[in-house]
Amino acid sequence: MKSYDHKKIEKKWQKKWEEKKLYKTSEKTDKPKFYALVEFPFPSGDGLHVGHVRPYIALDAIARKRRVEGFNVLYPMGWDAFGLPTENYAIKTGKQPAFVTKQNTGNFRKQIKNLGASFDWSREVNTTDPEYYKWTQWIFLKMFEKGLAYKSKMNINWCPKDKIGLANEEVVDGKCERCGTAVEKRDKDQWMLAITKYADRLDKDLDTVDFLEKIKIQQRNWIGRSEGAEIDFQIKDSSEKITVFTTRADTLYGVTYIVLAPEHRLIAELPIENKKEVEDYIKKSKDKTEIDRTDATKEKTGVEVKGVVAINPATGEEIPIWIADYVLVNYGTGAVMAVPAHDERDFKFAKKYDLEIRDVIMPSVVDHVNPPRSDKSSKVRKNAHAIVYDPNQDKYLIIRNSKFGWDTVVIGGIEENESAEQAAVREVIEETGYTNLKFIKTLGGPVQASYFAKHKDENRVAITTAAYFELIGNDRTEIAAGEEETNEILWVSPQEFVVGKMVNSELKFWLERMSSEYFPPYTGDGIVINSGEFDGLTANEAKGKITNEFGRKVVKYKLKDWVFSRQRYWGEPIPMINCNDCGWVPVPEKDLPVVLPKVKHYEPTDNGESPLSTISKWVNVQCPKCKGDAERETDTMPNWAGSSWYYLRYIDPKNKKSFADKNKLDKWTPVDWYNGGMEHTTLHLLYSRFWHKFLYDIGEVPTIEPYAKRTSHGLILAEGGEKMSKSKGNVVNPDDLVKIYGADSLRVFEMFMGPFDQPVAWSSDSVVGSRRFVERVWKLAEKLDKKIKTPSDVEILLNQSIKKVSEDIEKMSFNTAISTLMILLNRLEKEESVNNKVYETVLQLLAPFAPHVTEELWSQIGHKSSVHKANWPSYDASKLVSDTIKIAIQVNGKVRAELEVSREATQKDVIELTRALPAVDKWIAGRVIKKEIYVPGRLVSIVVDGN
């Protein structure tokens, strides 16, 4: 047999597959469809690195498996080729971006083809092709027609280095996502897309798709749906009112002031006494950068609006109005009701400016050690806790109840006409005898705790107030009669005096409140207090009732409209014409595409205009409406435009009449499985869901969602654990590894190196292991024998492997699928001869990962047709377990022996056999057997008496 020559084999089969159009998707078949998609790359000058191709290989394996399972598979590839890097390169070298793009796509295509991926190259798309972006522009015009695209003066994010406006999604930590320069704010006329009109559906329809949960969560967080209430606060002696948005209507009675954003429109309307002060503050906050203003760690500032007060609609009280820049104009109503007792920011602000803090929510805890029992009755009691600290020995006074096995603080009921402090003192003396107590303070308001009181056999709802004392002497009186003798009085260290060791779940609040003069605001749920008729309701109940009474229910989103203009050359021209008489007029559909003109210079201009604006021949046009003089829009689209619908163009890439044929769309949408990076979750993935929903609304696509399933790969890092990048010089090019080890070995390695969804550091040294594996599969062909009988354990291992590999590919657990095949191979190598059928199955299971070598071996054993067309192996469910099984014997939880038993053996038989084993007898001899457990097929567990 010839030695394994990957270069020859891989070239040979790649050529044959292309000739036979093996991976070309047919439109004429009644097989069920399967549309697999990977994110198409931006063809940079750097080429692909080993990280880029991992998802291509993964979905290639899935696509290959689907084909042999009988699906008509669409697995396409293309180029997301508009973008800054190409333009910047063009500026540097003077080469046409279109030319550079062609060069780069050529290189990328070659790199990908080297891997033997089963893409249908006849459907390749390129977003910079006028035949493609004609339809990107067409969709934009439809959005304009429906009022979803609008031009508006926006205070946008501006990158001074790239000289380009950015969408919110492109700003990371106040910096340009691409170049890291601090983003400035600029007022500019910008085209906007009204993605916010789809906010509710983009959130809700996530329920209808199979996306990884973390992707759904991240999108939901970004969309930021928040249910709450709008409540009007009348301004005293005025017809004006301030509307606030709140998610905590239940705390309305705790509102002690109102805060407006500096940009709030009402500020100009109010008869403010300290106008100068207020205006100074507003000016100062306008001068702050976005980063400074939104830095939550900075101390909050504000200024009171004097001469004007608002009325709390619930209490009727007059409350002050403040202006502070921690309140944002563009969220909610630009005004908040401040509840310092139950909100961190309000609390800090109130402390700083000495504003009133009013408790309206009592914390409520459910004891998790002794939770209330549903079968017991419940009693409400008012309690006092006495926290007694002895500074001399740094210890706390507790009572240990040996009967129930718990430690508790001194606790007792509060009698009528008694304060918590008085009750606490009384209880300490009665129960412990200590009399020299110095009262320090009451630890805030009451806390409600629900628990099951063992000693009374009933559920308790305790509303407890704690009093804090220090011990100043050791005098003790006699402990009152009647106290249980099971009680022991102890002093414990602070380490022991915590929830968990102590039975009192309220203790965490007491400790918090003891340690600082101002305890932190309580922001959790609880029971409403100090709120008139709403007292005693849970916070949740009160939310609804107070909203009904004083406000109205509303839903707000954090999502903002999409800034769609870019002041650059290398993007789709926005197909709009500005006419002095007619305003913004869309380019007529028949004139699409608006083709990018060729220019000599691509440099962006400092005044923030697109380079296109300097080409007067292109700019000056006739108004399509009135035929008067008009000018083209010179801004271009962001490069998220072309990628928002590319999966639709793959379906019918050559269509000249529409972006895709309706029947074909019916057949192929939605994408069945889309894999891509987590970094696109709130950008591309969200944008394309928006575009798709829009196209659905205007009847252009048949489904409400573009992607039925979305998964995500982990990043491949460089060997040192850093990100791979050309500037760091740590990029690994797949071409080099294909040359040395072959595409098959590289593919196997990329799948084997670790969990697909987890980040991994690359290790070129380890590729050799996968190469050895491929070579050993190659060599196993020397042992083939058509007549040899397969040993039963091999038979079983084979069936188990078919099952495991099939399931693991579906779960994207490629690493364990490969290791399963390695285990199988290790076993087969031990045999003198291997049956052809067994070997063929191995080749088939390996084919999705290593398509070339398996195809070669498959043809060498005499197959005329491709291994990539042979039906996926199925397993025999009756041959997954052997007749005898090895089980482990545990004595007191420790493995002491092993035993081989029949699969059908009964518990009685197995345990008898077990006891007879000397290795077991040693551990059980002379001891009382308390328990014997047999887990069929797994183990026997014997529990014996103590020592």
Add this chain to the structure above:
RNA sequence: GCCCGGGUGGUGAAAUGGUAUACACGAGAGACUUAAAAUUUCUUGGUCGCAAGACCGUGUGGGUUCGAGUCCCACCCCGGGCACCA
């Protein structure tokens, strides 16, 4: 601060509550070779022991269980996302 992941040998990593470290890399020893590479055989969590074997061991501390890497509670560290969103 909040929301997701994750923490297991020298390394990448396996493990429906049931024999922790499968599979692979690396390392060590042997075979083949004039030699090296390649290939191949064996060893490879730690401690003690001549051995049989014993004990310890999945970030830390508690808990549930006959039995915990896996479940519960509290915490520490690393990666990612969001962040003055009312």
